[in-house]
Amino acid sequence: MSADPRERWVVLGGQVVAVDEARIDPRDPAVTGGAALLETFAVVGGSALLFEQHLERLNRSEAELGWARTPAAAVRGGIEGLLAACGVDSGALRLVRSPGPPGGPDTVLLGLRALPEPPAEGLDLVVDDGTWAAPSGFDGHKHTGRLARTLLRERARQRGAWDALLVGRDGAVLEATCANLVVVGRDGLVRTPPLEHGVLPGVVRQILVDAGEVQEGRLLVSHLSDAREVLLTSSLIGCRGARRLFAGPQGPKRELPGAEGSVAIRLRARLGVRVPG
Numbered sequence: 001m002s003a004d005p006r007e008r009w010v011v012l013g014g015q016v017v018a019v020d021e022a023r024i025d026p027r028d029p030a031v032t033g034g035a036a037l038l039e040t041f042a043v044v045g046g047s048a049l050l051f052e053q054h055l056e057r058l059n060r061s062e063a064e065l066g067w068a069r070t071p072a073a074a075v076r077g078g079i080e081g082l083l084a085a086c087g088v089d090s091g092a093l094r095l096v097r098s099p100g101p102p103g104g105p106d107t108v109l110l111g112l113r114a115l116p117e118p119p120a121e122g123l124d125l126v127v128d129d130g131t132w133a134a135p136s137g138f139d140g141h142k143h144t145g146r147l148a149r150t151l152l153r154e155r156a157r158q159r160g161a162w163d164a165l166l167v168g169r170d171g172a173v174l175e176a177t178c179a180n181l182v183v184v185g186r187d188g189l190v191r192t193p194p195l196e197h198g199v200l201p202g203v204v205r206q207i208l209v210d211a212g213e214v215q216e217g218r219l220l221v222s223h224l225s226d227a228r229e230v231l232l233t234s235s236l237i238g239c240r241g242a243r244r245l246f247a248g249p250q251g252p253k254r255e256l257p258g259a260e261g262s263v264a265i266r267l268r269a270r271l272g273v274r275v276p277g
Contacts, residue, residue, distance in 0.1 A: 004114060009085040011078040011110040016085045028107055030098035036107075036144040037061050041079075041093040042115060042236050042276045048079055048093060049274055050235055053203040058097065061141040067099050068106060078110045086112060092236050096144060115276055116236055122243030122258020123162040123232060125176065127224060128152060132166040132174065139198035149177035161246060163232065165224075172197060173219045179232035180205040182239075183219055184263045186226045191217040204233040204275060213270055225254070229261040238275035239267040 002008065012022050029035035039058050041048040048054075055072045062069055075095065083089060091112040100106045132148075149166075156164040156177075163176040174193050175181045180202040182192045192209065193199050194216040208214040224230060230242040243258030257264070268277070 005086045006088055006091045006112040006114060009082060009112075011082050011108075013105065013108070014074060014078065016081045022109075024107060024109070025101035025104060027101040028098055028104075029100075030096065030107060030144065034143075034145045036096050036098035037065075037067075038097075038142050038144050038146075039095040040234075040236060041095070043079065043083070043093050043112070044090050044115075044276060046083060046089040048076075049276070050203050051076070053206070054235070057142065057201065057203065058095070061143075062097075064141070067097075070097055070106075070108060074108070075110070078108070082110055082112055088112070091115060118162060118237050118240050118277070119243075120259060122241045122256070122260075124160060124244045124246065125230065125232075125242045126156040126159055126161045126164045126246045127173075127221065128164050128167045132168050140195065140201055142200055146177075153177040159246065161244075167221060168197070171220050173221055173224060175199045176232050179234040179237065181219070182208070182214055182231040182233060182263075182267070183223055183227045184229035184231070184261070185223060186228065188228070189217070190214050190263055191219055191223075193217075193219050202233060203235050204238065204271065207271065207274070208233065208239075208267060211270060213267055227256070229257055229263050231261075231264055231267065233267075235275060238271055238277045239264060240277070 008019055010017055010019055010022050039054045041054055059069050092115050094111045096109040098107045152164045165176055166174045168174060174197055184190050192205055192214050195201055230245060231239055233239050241258045241261045241264035242256050245254045
C-alpha cells in the first residue's frame with residue numbers, strides 16, 4: 001500500500017471506501033468501453049480551486065451525451081469526506097464519471113494524489129513526430145480514453161522531459177498530453193490553438209482567453225522554432241514556461257526562458273491564487 005495517505009481512500013457511490021475495497025461493476029461502460037468523463041481539480045487548503053468552472057464543463061459534457069447531471073453538492077461533499085479520511089488538505093483530485101452498469105446507478109469515483117511538482121526553473125518538452133490523429137468529434141470532452149496521450153507522455157518522460165506536444169498530420173501544434181499550449185511568437189503575439197482543432201477546452205486556458213491575455217490562432221511546428229516563449233497551462237500546474245524544447249524523440253534541443261519569461265510571469269500573476277504555484 002502507498003505511504004501517501006491520499007492514495008489509500010476513494011469516494012465511490014457517495015461513500016468513502018478504502019482503495020483495496022473499492023469495486024466497480026465489470027459491466028460499467030467505463031470498464032467495457034472506456035466511456036467515462038474525467039475532471040481533475042487542484043485542492044489547496046481544503047478547497048477545490050476553480051470548482052465551479054470544472055463542474056460546468058462536466059455538466060456541459062453530460063448534457064451533450066444525454067447523461068444525468070452530477071450535482072455540485074454531491075461532489076463537494078465527496079471532496080470533504082475524502083480529505084477527512086486521508087487527513088490532508090491538498091492534492092490533485094480526479095473525478096471519473098460514467099453512466100454506470102445496465103440497470104444500475106451512475107458511477108462517480110473521486111480519488112486523490114499528490115499535486116504534481118514541475119521543475120521551478122521551467123519544463124522540458126518533446127515535440128511529437130506529427131502522427132496525432134485529426135479531431136474525433138469528442139475532443140471537446142475531457143474523457144478517460146487517453147491511451148495515446150499516456151504512451152506519448154511516457155515516451156517523453158523516458159527522455160527526461162515533462163511532457164510531449166501533440167502535432168497533427170497537417171503540421172499543426174495542438175497541446176500537450178495533459179495541458180493546453182500557449183506560444184509567444186516572434187511578433188510578440190500570445191496564441192493558443194483554437195478549439196475547433198480538437199484541443200481540450202481547458203479551464204485555465206479559457207480564463208486567459210476571456211481576460212484577453214491569449215488569443216486563439218493556428219500554430220505550426222515552425223512557430224515553435226522561433227517562439228519567444230512556450231507555455232503550458234492546466235488547473236494542476238497553473239502556467240509554466242518551457243526551458244528546453246526537443247525536436248522529436250531524438251532531435252536537437254532549443255533553449256527557452258522557462259519560468260523567467262516575461263509572459264510566463266505576467267500570466268502567473270493574472271491567475272494568482274486560483275491555481276497552484
